[in-house]
Amino acid sequence: MDYYIQGILILSGINLMAVLGLSLLTGFTGLFSFGHAGFMAIGGYTAAAMTVKYHIPFIPALLIGAIVASLVSALIGVLTLKLKGDYFCIATLGFGEATRLILDNMQYFGGARGWPGIPAYTNFTNVIIINIIGLILLANLIRSKHGRNMIAVREEELASQISGINVFKYKLISLMISAAYAGIAGGLMAHYMTFLQPKMFALTKSTELTIIVIFGGLGSISGSVLGALVLTSLPEILRAFSNWRLVIYGLAVIIIMITRPEGLMGGYEFTPKSMKKLFFNLKEKRLKKSAGR
Amino acid sequence: MNLLEMKNVTKHFGGLTAVSNVNFEIEKESITGLIGPNGAGKTTIFNLITGVYKVTEGKITFDGKDITNKEPYIIAEMGITRTFQNIRLFKKLSVYENVLTACQYNANYNLLEAMLYLPRCKNQEKQLKEQAEHLLEIIGLIDRKDFIANNLPYGLQRRLEIARALSLNPKLLLLDEPAAGMNPDETAQLMNLIYDIRKKFNLSILIIDHHMDLVMGICEKIMVLNFGCKLAEGTPIEIQSNPKVIEAYLGVEG
Amino acid sequence: MTQFLQQLINGLSIGSVYALMAVGYSLVYSIMNFSNFAHGGVIMFGAYFGFFYLTLFRLPFTVALLGAAISTSILAIIIERTAYKPLRNRKAPFLYFIICAMGMSIFLENIIIALPFIGPTFRTYPEIFSKTPIKIGSLAIGRLDLLMFIISSICLGLLVYFIDFTKIGKAIQATSYNIKASALMGINTDFIIITVFALGGFFAGIAGVLFGMKYTVYPQIGVITNKSFIAAVFGGLGSLPGAVIGSILLGIIETFTSGYVSSQYRDLIAFVLLIAILVIRPRGLMGKLNEDKA
Numbered sequence: 001m002d003y004y005i006q007g008i009l010i011l012s013g014i015n016l017m018a019v020l021g022l023s024l025l026t027g028f029t030g031l032f033s034f035g036h037a038g039f040m041a042i043g044g045y046t047a048a049a050m051t052v053k054y055h056i057p058f059i060p061a062l063l064i065g066a067i068v069a070s071l072v073s074a075l076i077g078v079l080t081l082k083l084k085g086d087y088f089c090i091a092t093l094g095f096g097e098a099t100r101l102i103l104d105n106m107q108y109f110g111g112a113r114g115w116p117g118i119p120a121y122t123n124f125t126n127v128i129i130i131n132i133i134g135l136i137l138l139a140n141l142i143r144s145k146h147g148r149n150m151i152a153v154r155e156e157e158l159a160s161q162i163s164g165i166n167v168f169k170y171k172l173i174s175l176m177i178s179a180a181y182a183g184i185a186g187g188l189m190a191h192y193m194t195f196l197q198p199k200m201f202a203l204t205k206s207t208e209l210t211i212i213v214i215f216g217g218l219g220s221i222s223g224s225v226l227g228a229l230v231l232t233s234l235p236e237i238l239r240a241f242s243n244w245r246l247v248i249y250g251l252a253v254i255i256i257m258i259t260r261p262e263g264l265m266g267g268y269e270f271t272p273k274s275m276k277k278l279f280f281n282l283k284e285k286r287l288k289k290s291a292g293r
Numbered sequence: 294m295n296l297l298e299m300k301n302v303t304k305h306f307g308g309l310t311a312v313s314n315v316n317f318e319i320e321k322e323s324i325t326g327l328i329g330p331n332g333a334g335k336t337t338i339f340n341l342i343t344g345v346y347k348v349t350e351g352k353i354t355f356d357g358k359d360i361t362n363k364e365p366y367i368i369a370e371m372g373i374t375r376t377f378q379n380i381r382l383f384k385k386l387s388v389y390e391n392v393l394t395a396c397q398y399n400a401n402y403n404l405l406e407a408m409l410y411l412p413r414c415k416n417q418e419k420q421l422k423e424q425a426e427h428l429l430e431i432i433g434l435i436d437r438k439d440f441i442a443n444n445l446p447y448g449l450q451r452r453l454e455i456a457r458a459l460s461l462n463p464k465l466l467l468l469d470e471p472a473a474g475m476n477p478d479e480t481a482q483l484m485n486l487i488y489d490i491r492k493k494f495n496l497s498i499l500i501i502d503h504h505m506d507l508v509m510g511i512c513e514k515i516m517v518l519n520f521g522c523k524l525a526e527g528t529p530i531e532i533q534s535n536p537k538v539i540e541a542y543l544g545v546e547g
Numbered sequence: 548m549t550q551f552l553q554q555l556i557n558g559l560s561i562g563s564v565y566a567l568m569a570v571g572y573s574l575v576y577s578i579m580n581f582s583n584f585a586h587g588g589v590i591m592f593g594a595y596f597g598f599f600y601l602t603l604f605r606l607p608f609t610v611a612l613l614g615a616a617i618s619t620s621i622l623a624i625i626i627e628r629t630a631y632k633p634l635r636n637r638k639a640p641f642l643y644f645i646i647c648a649m650g651m652s653i654f655l656e657n658i659i660i661a662l663p664f665i666g667p668t669f670r671t672y673p674e675i676f677s678k679t680p681i682k683i684g685s686l687a688i689g690r691l692d693l694l695m696f697i698i699s700s701i702c703l704g705l706l707v708y709f710i711d712f713t714k715i716g717k718a719i720q721a722t723s724y725n726i727k728a729s730a731l732m733g734i735n736t737d738f739i740i741i742t743v744f745a746l747g748g749f750f751a752g753i754a755g756v757l758f759g760m761k762y763t764v765y766p767q768i769g770v771i772t773n774k775s776f777i778a779a780v781f782g783g784l785g786s787l788p789g790a791v792i793g794s795i796l797l798g799i800i801e802t803f804t805s806g807y808v809s810s811q812y813r814d815l816i817a818f819v820l821l822i823a824i825l826v827i828r829p830r831g832l833m834g835k836l837n838e839d840k841a
Contacts, residue, residue: 144418164366250652250655254650261639
């Protein structure tokens, strides 16, 4: 395959991994985070430390990164998930920025100047495989009782409580899983760029991830996949307009929120079943049309 | 033995006393009514029993176990479920999904089994689905199972809320104004439904409602609240002839 | 001791500018119950307006300052009309407002970078006030710091007067208690919301100019303004006195951190403070407590 296209696909795949996690948290559990870049950073730096400093193989290093990101998210979650309204959102924003600033001051990891020389382990094949595994696990989760409980929490907290759902626990689980996904994405990124710098995980990165989830449609995995593919590759292809990319992102978010807050897919999924249904509906419409004539 | 006992239960909101020193019991497999003028503290009692509000003073026991100030989901797991005055469904989900979600209590596979879709998850999911359909059949919503909850007519939304509450196999069901906004015909249907589910599920029911024909018609025992205090307690006939109750509802003469 | 006083003065000066920004967050929050992240973008625009009024049009300082404030005031109203009003009409959940605000802040920051005649370069304000500090004993007070403190204090004083003693101000207070009831009592809540955005925008413009003079002007200046948001949370979102006290405290904490610990930790301490306050006392120093009703 063309080297250039492969690169774009790898970048999309890395973004997709983080977006999948955020999709669980935002789209299915109804919690907004402006600090997921922080979890990516923790996953990335941890995984890179494992391969560079402790010579641990790539996949275990990724998993360790994911676990550390997940544990940190648990700490944040226990402290702030009980807060009402947008306070959780604000807390994640604070966490994301604090993480970046701490890394800026950690000379062990190169501080603000960055950390070069990370081995290039991420390639097209392992990104695809990891994404497929991530997708399957997530889809299974969402269709299970645990996934339904998260959706219930998103829809109506009090009703969930009296249906025997531990709202706090499910918010925490959702946050931890989504942080683990972000951690893996960070690890993949570190070993693709072969270079890490705290700047890569600024607030803009967090909002970019949230934008992709919203663009794809809250509560739709297929939407998130589509969103990650389109919104990562488009600006890469339109490099000449790179300055305008974020301008358009910002505008797109406003327009989506005003006109179509349910996003591209609006909670629908691409599954064999839904495709059949769509096809059937189209056929029926056509039949009705011809009958009308 | 009593299923639920409230002993000297008091609830303050800041300086306001919403419920004051209430003692109250519910017998097993009984239908009990809770009536009183607006603002008497009826819904507050529901919120105290289900753990939505914390009790300021006093003790609530259920099935011999202390449930005072337990988290709502734990109380739900122990066997108390409810409906809400201002219906709280999972609005954007379908009728079927509403009930299926609440059935979660009957499956115990863990997160890992779910993510890997292991056999235990597969089997239990199948059971849950059967259970949800069975419940919808009993409650008479099976032919509308793919409707979005929010699009159902008002009366059916109340029915769905009852079905969702029944998914947890409760021992005690609290109904908060189930007949609000219903015409006499619908109210009669609701009465039949309440009789029906008590027989089928062997449970106790506590009802708040302003429709006196409904409350007097199906309740074996009634408690009257006024300004957060218990005013009277007894059979429907006793309550109807109690001068204090008549005074609270109609005001003092002269 | 001298160093202590010196840091205190610097802290007060920077804190008072934070306060100018923070009241914008708090005003909007008190009425509409969401964190208006676009405010940082408005402040940044204020810095640019002031810069261009001074350099391109060569306006006198006071005119440029007022011009910038009026321009950002209009900008804030435009933002409200285009981004938030449609959401309000639809009674959208508050999270949509936050996301929309985030989108707006991304848009504002990047339009400046993308526009060819502005771009990402750092720009320095012309030197209007002499850099030689005023000496009081062994203390050295920068003229600009003093100016920042004075202008901010005047603005905040005017705001207090406006909120407490004018009819519109009282209507704003009523609306912040209960927007629905206020609408029923005949208050034009739509007008109140515009007023609140205009006020927040006005102070944002002044703060932007002062900030631009103190440091430099660049598109990411909004990131620094995030700290004034932290100050608003610190004091209690929705509370004006809280926003002012939170800002002054944050300003002092920051200057003391950079003075006594390390300037590298100055930004970090703000965000750590944010998380700490959310964990320990989420309603902030003076915020109101919302109890949920079932």
